[in-house]
Amino acid sequence: MEEYSKVIINAFIGTLDWTWKSIIFEVPWYTNYFWGLIVISLVVWTLEILFPWRKNQSIFRKDFWLDAFYMFFNFFLFSIAISGFYKLLEKVFSDMGITSKSLAIIDFSTWPIWGQLLVFFIVLDFVQWFTHILLHKYSFLWQFHKVHHSVKEMGFAAHLRYHWMENILYKPLKTFGVMILGGFEPEQAYIVHFMAITIGHFNHSNIKITWGPLKYILNNPVMHLYHHAYELPKGTYGVNFGISLSIWDYLFKTNYIPEDSGTIELGFKGDDKFPKDFIHQNMEGFKKSTN
Numbered sequence: 001m002e003e004y005s006k007v008i009i010n011a012f013i014g015t016l017d018w019t020w021k022s023i024i025f026e027v028p029w030y031t032n033y034f035w036g037l038i039v040i041s042l043v044v045w046t047l048e049i050l051f052p053w054r055k056n057q058s059i060f061r062k063d064f065w066l067d068a069f070y071m072f073f074n075f076f077l078f079s080i081a082i083s084g085f086y087k088l089l090e091k092v093f094s095d096m097g098i099t100s101k102s103l104a105i106i107d108f109s110t111w112p113i114w115g116q117l118l119v120f121f122i123v124l125d126f127v128q129w130f131t132h133i134l135l136h137k138y139s140f141l142w143q144f145h146k147v148h149h150s151v152k153e154m155g156f157a158a159h160l161r162y163h164w165m166e167n168i169l170y171k172p173l174k175t176f177g178v179m180i181l182g183g184f185e186p187e188q189a190y191i192v193h194f195m196a197i198t199i200g201h202f203n204h205s206n207i208k209i210t211w212g213p214l215k216y217i218l219n220n221p222v223m224h225l226y227h228h229a230y231e232l233p234k235g236t237y238g239v240n241f242g243i244s245l246s247i248w249d250y251l252f253k254t255n256y257i258p259e260d261s262g263t264i265e266l267g268f269k270g271d272d273k274f275p276k277d278f279i280h281q282n283m284e285g286f287k288k289s290t291n
Contacts, residue, residue: 007091008084015083019076031190037075037197044156044201053208053221053262057153061206067157069278078164086171105180116186120178121195121244127177128243131170133254136238141169144285149228150274151204152266154221159197159204163285199244208262219246222260230265 021027022034029035049059108119135145144163151158178185186192202209203224211218219242227240239256242249249255275281 004088004091007087011084011087012080015080019080033193034076036194037071040194040198040201041071041156044198044205044207048156048206051207053206054154057155057206061153061155063151063153063161063276064155064157066276066278067151067155067161070161071157071159073278074160074162074164074167078167082167086175089172113186113188117188117192120186120189121192123177123180124174124192125196125243125245126248127173128170129241129245129248131173132241132243133238135166135169136241143287144169146268146271146274146284147281149266149268150271150281151228152271154204154206154225154228154266156201156205159200163282165285196244208260210260215246216250217245217247219244222262223249223255223257225262225264225266226256226258228266230267230269230271 018027019034022032025032025035108116111119135141144165147163148158148161148166151161199219203219203221205221207221210220210222215223219240223240223242223246227238229239233239233256236254236256239254240246240249241254246255275284
């Protein structure tokens with residue numbers, strides 16, 4: 001038990017130390033997620049201001065500061081708080097003889113770096129797409145995912161407005177995806193992570209981008225806006241589940257873009273009664289589902 005306690009404490013201190021070193025520029029710039037998130041956010045926000053899709057939407061849109069808080073809470077504060085839990089699971093599995101190689105179906109560590117990054121990106125994105133569907137399909141998971149869909153005016157920071165329980169759900173499945181790839185994460189994986197942040201910010205932004213013919217591969221703001229639509233096609237529990245890639249939606253017929261005015265109502269039925277502040281939004285998911 002003492003050994004497990006040390007694992008939790010060391011993981012917490014290590015993550016906290018790394019985050020602080022990121023803030024004061026004592027880590028390599030290409031792995032500095034703190035300032036990287038800020039730079040990406042400022043760039044996308046500037047583009048929103050210069051090229052707004054919904055021109056009547058304020059620069060400081062509805063819930064702008066709430067979403068900004070969610071960004072830093074989910075990306076850093078909660079990650080620090082939960083870091084020990086993941087290290088503990090890793091230790092427990094290791095003690096049981098289950099290693100990162102146990103579920104490996106392919107070893108791509110000898111591939112050229114571009115191939116490693118491509119496979120890493122595709123596999124993790126598919127895992128997130130599948131997890132995203134589960135969040136919509138099952139009511140007890142939807143209760144938590146409602147936080148993300150409570151956005152009424154879309155902007156880049158809405159990307160990281162989500163209930164902290166989603167970290168608990170996504171992380172193990174993403175780890176499972178890495179284990180399938182031989183437990184190997186490319187040394188340059190930061191490229192994939194920064195790409196995912198940038199694409200996610202753009203997908204939630206007030207900018208009209210469709211990427212032309214690449215729309216069948218890359219997710220985009222027009223497609224993702226309909227994921228947040230108040231009115232969904234009859235008989236569905238959601239559409240356009242893509243995170244970075246749209247190809248999964250086109251392959252599995254969950255794509256839906258009837259028009260591109262950007263003026264549709266966002267949210268979900270009953271969102272007028274959904275809490276408006278951070279604390280109560282994060283308590284709401286633990287209440288018994290009523291719809």
